[in-house]
Amino acid sequence: MGTLDSVPVAFSAAVLAYAAALRVFDPALGNGEAQHLATRAIVESDAVHVDARLVVALIAVESSWRPDALSRAGARGLGQLMPATAATLRVDPDDPAANLHGSVVHLARLLARYGMFAPQARYERALAAYNAGTGSVARAGGIPPYRETQLYVRRVIGLWRRLCGL
Numbered sequence: 001m002g003t004l005d006s007v008p009v010a011f012s013a014a015v016l017a018y019a020a021a022l023r024v025f026d027p028a029l030g031n032g033e034a035q036h037l038a039t040r041a042i043v044e045s046d047a048v049h050v051d052a053r054l055v056v057a058l059i060a061v062e063s064s065w066r067p068d069a070l071s072r073a074g075a076r077g078l079g080q081l082m083p084a085t086a087a088t089l090r091v092d093p094d095d096p097a098a099n100l101h102g103s104v105v106h107l108a109r110l111l112a113r114y115g116m117f118a119p120q121a122r123y124e125r126a127l128a129a130y131n132a133g134t135g136s137v138a139r140a141g142g143i144p145p146y147r148e149t150q151l152y153v154r155r156v157i158g159l160w161r162r163l164c165g166l
Contacts, residue, residue, distance in 0.1 A: 079103025
C-alpha cells in the first residue's frame with residue numbers, strides 16, 4: 001500500500017469520501033472541518049470495532065453532522081448527547097471531537113449490551129436504546145412503541161445500508 005504524507009493512501013481516500021458525505025449532510029462544514037470529523041469518525045469507530053458507516057448514519061440522523069446542534073430536550077452536539085450521558089462518558093458535549101468520541105463509545109456499549117441477540121435485533125435494540133434509553137427497550141422487549149424511536153431506528157439502519165451500498 002502506498003502512502004501520502006505518511007498516511008496510507010486507502011485511509012486518505014476513505015477520509016475524503018467520508019468528508020464528502022458529511023458535507024452532504026451539513027453543507028456548512030468546511031473541507032478541513034469535514035476531513036477532521038471524518039478522520040475522527042473512522043478512528044473512533046475502528047477503536048471500538050464499530051462500522052464507521054453506522055456511526056456516520058447515526059450522527060447524520062441525530063444532528064445532520066451539525067457540531068452545534070441542540071435539541072428541545074437538551075441533547076447536544078453531533079451525537080445529541082444528553083448532559084447526564086456526556087457526564088457519564090466524561091466528555092464535553094460541546095466539543096465536537098469529544099462528543100463524537102462519547103457517541104461512538106456509547107453506541108459500542110449498547111451494541112455490546114445487546115450482543116446476545118441476532119445481528120438485526122442487536123442493532124435495532126442498540127439504536128432504540130441510543131434514542132429512547134435502555135429502560136424503554138427493556139420494558140418493550142425490543143424497539144419501544146414510540147413513533148419517534150421506531151422511525152429513528154428505520155432511518156439510521158436505512159441510511160447505514162445505503163452507505164454500505166445495499
